[in-house]
Amino acid sequence: QFGSSQIDDELLARFEKLTGKKPHHFLRRGIFFSHRDMHTALNLYEQGKPFYLYTGRGPSSDAMHLGHLISFMFCKWLQDVFDVPLVIQLTDDEKVLWKDLEIEDAIKLAYENAKDIIACGFNIDKTFIFSNLEHIGNNPEFYKNMIRIQKRVTFNQVKGIFGFGDSDPVGKISFPPTQAAPALSTTFPFIFKGAKVQCLIPCGIDQDPYFRMTRDIAPKLGIPKPALLHSIFFPALQGSKTKMSASDTNSAIFLTDTPKQIKNKVNKHAFSGGQATVEEHRKIGGNCEIDTSYQWLRFFLEDDDKLETLRK
Amino acid sequence: QFGSSQIDDELLARFEKLTGKKPHHFLRRGIFFSHRDMHTALNLYEQGKPFYLYTGRGPSSDAMHLGHLISFMFCKWLQDVFDVPLVIQLTDDEKVLWKDLEIEDAIKLAYENAKDIIACGFNIDKTFIFSNLEHIGNNPEFYKNMIRIQKRVTFNQVKGIFGFGDSDPVGKISFPPTQAAPALSTTFPFIFKGAKVQCLIPCGIDQDPYFRMTRDIAPKLGIPKPALLHSIFFPALQGSKTKMSASDTNSAIFLTDTPKQIKNKVNKHAFSGGQATVEEHRKIGGNCEIDTSYQWLRFFLEDDDKLETLRK
Numbered sequence: 001q002f003g004s005s006q007i008d009d010e011l012l013a014r015f016e017k018l019t020g021k022k023p024h025h026f027l028r029r030g031i032f033f034s035h036r037d038m039h040t041a042l043n044l045y046e047q048g049k050p051f052y053l054y055t056g057r058g059p060s061s062d063a064m065h066l067g068h069l070i071s072f073m074f075c076k077w078l079q080d081v082f083d084v085p086l087v088i089q090l091t092d093d094e095k096v097l098w099k100d101l102e103i104e105d106a107i108k109l110a111y112e113n114a115k116d117i118i119a120c121g122f123n124i125d126k127t128f129i130f131s132n133l134e135h136i137g138n139n140p141e142f143y144k145n146m147i148r149i150q151k152r153v154t155f156n157q158v159k160g161i162f163g164f165g166d167s168d169p170v171g172k173i174s175f176p177p178t179q180a181a182p183a184l185s186t187t188f189p190f191i192f193k194g195a196k197v198q199c200l201i202p203c204g205i206d207q208d209p210y211f212r213m214t215r216d217i218a219p220k221l222g223i224p225k226p227a228l229l230h231s232i233f234f235p236a237l238q239g240s241k242t243k244m245s246a247s248d249t250n251s252a253i254f255l256t257d258t259p260k261q262i263k264n265k266v267n268k269h270a271f272s273g274g275q276a277t278v279e280e281h282r283k284i285g286g287n288c289e290i291d292t293s294y295q296w297l298r299f300f301l302e303d304d305d306k307l308e309t310l311r312k
Numbered sequence: 313q314f315g316s317s318q319i320d321d322e323l324l325a326r327f328e329k330l331t332g333k334k335p336h337h338f339l340r341r342g343i344f345f346s347h348r349d350m351h352t353a354l355n356l357y358e359q360g361k362p363f364y365l366y367t368g369r370g371p372s373s374d375a376m377h378l379g380h381l382i383s384f385m386f387c388k389w390l391q392d393v394f395d396v397p398l399v400i401q402l403t404d405d406e407k408v409l410w411k412d413l414e415i416e417d418a419i420k421l422a423y424e425n426a427k428d429i430i431a432c433g434f435n436i437d438k439t440f441i442f443s444n445l446e447h448i449g450n451n452p453e454f455y456k457n458m459i460r461i462q463k464r465v466t467f468n469q470v471k472g473i474f475g476f477g478d479s480d481p482v483g484k485i486s487f488p489p490t491q492a493a494p495a496l497s498t499t500f501p502f503i504f505k506g507a508k509v510q511c512l513i514p515c516g517i518d519q520d521p522y523f524r525m526t527r528d529i530a531p532k533l534g535i536p537k538p539a540l541l542h543s544i545f546f547p548a549l550q551g552s553k554t555k556m557s558a559s560d561t562n563s564a565i566f567l568t569d570t571p572k573q574i575k576n577k578v579n580k581h582a583f584s585g586g587q588a589t590v591e592e593h594r595k596i597g598g599n600c601e602i603d604t605s606y607q608w609l610r611f612f613l614e615d616d617d618k619l620e621t622l623r624k
Contacts, residue, residue: 093455093459096459096460096463097459097462097463103456103459103460133452133455133456133459134452136448136449136452136455137448137449137451137452137453137454137455137456138449138450138452139449140446140448140449140450141449142449143405143445143448143455144415144445144449147405147408147409147415147445148408148415150409150482150486151408151409151481152481153481153483154478154479154480154481154482155467155476155477155478155479155480155481155482155485156478156479158482159478165467166466166468166471167466167467167468168466168467169462169463169464169465169466169467170462170465170466170470170486170488171462171463171465171486171489173467173482173485173486174462174482174483174485174486176482177482177483
C-alpha cells in the first residue's frame with residue numbers, strides 16, 4: 001500500500017542473523033506485517049550506528065485496552081534487542097481538538113495511560129514518555145520543528161491525506177506536524193545533542209498517513225526519512241472484522257478489568273469460530289481464522305507449539 | 313468598521329478627567345482614531361482594578377522604520393499614565409511561515425528589533441518582550457491557550473477573515489491563534505498568577521481582524537474580550553496614500569539611518585504639498601493634507617502651537 005513492503009522471510013532471516021534473536025512472534029505471525037525502510041535500520045545496526053524508536057498513543061480514555069498494548073509490547077522487545085532510545089508521545093492535545101474534552105482532563109488521561117505504558121517495562125534510562133500539552137511548552141526545539149513542518153505542508157495535502165474539510169478547526173488541520181516532529185531527532189536535543197539520527201516507528205497501519213507525510217518532509221530538513229513497522233488491528237471481541245474500541249466497553253478488554261470481568265466478557269461476547277451445529281463442529285472442527293479466542297492467542301501466546309496444539 | 317467606535321471628544325474628556333493627563337497627541341490628532349471597549353478599560357481604571365497592554369511586531373527586517381514605532385511610543389505613554397503591565401510579542405514564527413526565512417534568521421531579526429523596541433523606554437519591571445520561537449517552547453500555558461483557541465476557530469473562519477486558501481501551508485492557517493493567545497492573561501501565569509485580567513491592545517488598524525477573532529473566542533474561555541485602540545498607517549515618504557514599507561528602502565526612514573541619510577531621503581523622496589507653480593504656491597500656499605513632511609510632524613511634533621504655526 002502506497003509503497004510499503006511486506007515483512008518477508010528474507011527480512012526475518014536477516015533480522016535473526018544480525019541480532020542473534022529469534023524474531024518476535026508478532027513478526028513471525030504477520031501481526032507486524034509491513035514496513036518501510038526496515039533494512040535501513042538493520043544496516044545501521046550492522047554498522048554499529050545509532051537509531052531510535054518512536055511510538056505514541058492518543059489518550060482518549062482513562063484505561064487502555066489490549067489492542068493499545070501491541071505497539072508498546074513490541075517496542076519493549078525491540079528496545080531490548082537493539083538497546084536503543086525510545087520516545088513515546090501522548091497526544092493529549094489531539095484529544096482536546098477532536099473530542100469534547102478540556103485541557104486538564106486530557107492531561108489526566110495522559111497520566112493514567114502513562115502508568116499502563118510504563119508497566120510494559122521499558123529501559124528507564126533510554127525511554128522518554130511525554131504529554132504534548134505539558135512537554136511542547138517546555139521544549140523550544142519541539143516548537144521550532146513544528147513550525148518547520150507546518151511551513152512545508154499545505155491544507156491541500158492534509159485534506160488529501162486525512163480528509164479534513166473547511167469546517168474543521170484549524171487545530172486539527174495543523175495537528176499532523178505535531179505527530180511528525182518526534183520522528184526528527186533534533187526535536188529532542190536532551191537525548192540526541194542535535195545529531196540527525198534515524199528514527200524507526202512501530203505503529204498501527206492506521207497511523208501510516210502521518211508518517212508518509214513525515215517521510216516527504218524529513219529530507220527537506222536534512223534528516224533521514226523515518227522507517228516504519230506496521231501492525232494489523234487487534235480484533236474486537238465481536239470478531240476480526242472489527243477494531244477493538246475504547247468507546248464500546250463490550251468490544252474491549254481493559255487493563256483495569258478484573259480477571260472475573262475478563263472471563264465474563266470473553267464467554268459472553270467473544271465471537272466463536274464454532275460451527276452451526278454440534279454435529280458439524282465434531283465433523284469439521286472450529287474455524288480458527290475467525291475465532292476471537294484463537295486470534296487473541298496469536299497475539300499473546302508466545303509458544304508456537306502450544307498455539308499449534310490448541311489450533312488442532 | 314465592523315462595530316468599532318470613533319475615538320471622540322467625549323472619550324478624550326473622560327480620559328483626561330480620570331487620569332489627570334492631557335491625552336497624547338496621537339489621540340488628539342486622530343492618529344489613534346478608533347477603539348473597541350476603551351470605556352471598559354477606563355471603567356476598570358476608575359475602579360482601581362487591573363488591566364494590561366499587549367502589542368507586537370512581526371520582525372521582517374533587521375531595522376525597524378518610523379511607522380513601526382507608533383504603537384510602541386503610544387504603549388510607552390499608556391504604560392506611564394496607567395502604570396500597567398505590557399506584553400510585546402515578536403512573531404518570528406509568523407515570518408518563517410510567510411517568508412523565505414529560516415528559524416535561526418527569524419530569531420536574529422527578533423533580537424535586533426527588540427533592541428529598537430527596548431529603546432522606547434518601557435518600565436522594565438512591568439514589560440515582557442518575547443520571541444514566539446523561543447518563548448512558546450518555554451511556557452506550557454501559552455501552548456495550552458493556543459490549543460484552546462485552535463479548537464474554536466475553523467478553516468472557514470480564517471478563510472473568511474484572512475483570505476487563506478487551500479494551497480496555503482497549515483502553519484499560516486493555524487497562526488491566528490498564536491497572535492490571539494497573549495490577549496488572554498492566563499497565557500502569562502508568571503505575570504498574572506492565573507487571574508483573568510482585561511487586555512487592551514494598541515495596534516495598526518490592519519491587525520484588527522486578528523483581534524475581532526480573539527474577541528469572539530475570549531468569552532467562550534471565560535476571559536473578558538480584549539479592548540482595542542486602532543491607529544492609521546504611518547505615511548510613506550511618497551505620500552499619505554501609501555504605507556511605509558520595510559521592503560522599499562526609499563519609502564521608509566529606518567532607525568538605523570544616519571541623520572544625513574534621513575535628510576537626503578526626505579529632500580529627495582518626500583511628497584510635497586506645494587503647488588504646481590511658484591505663483592500659485594505664493595497665492596494659495598502648500599497643501600498640508602498631502603505634504604509628507606507636515607504629516608510626519610503630526611506624528612512626531614508634540615507641541616500643538618508649533619505645529620499650527622508651521623502649518624500656516
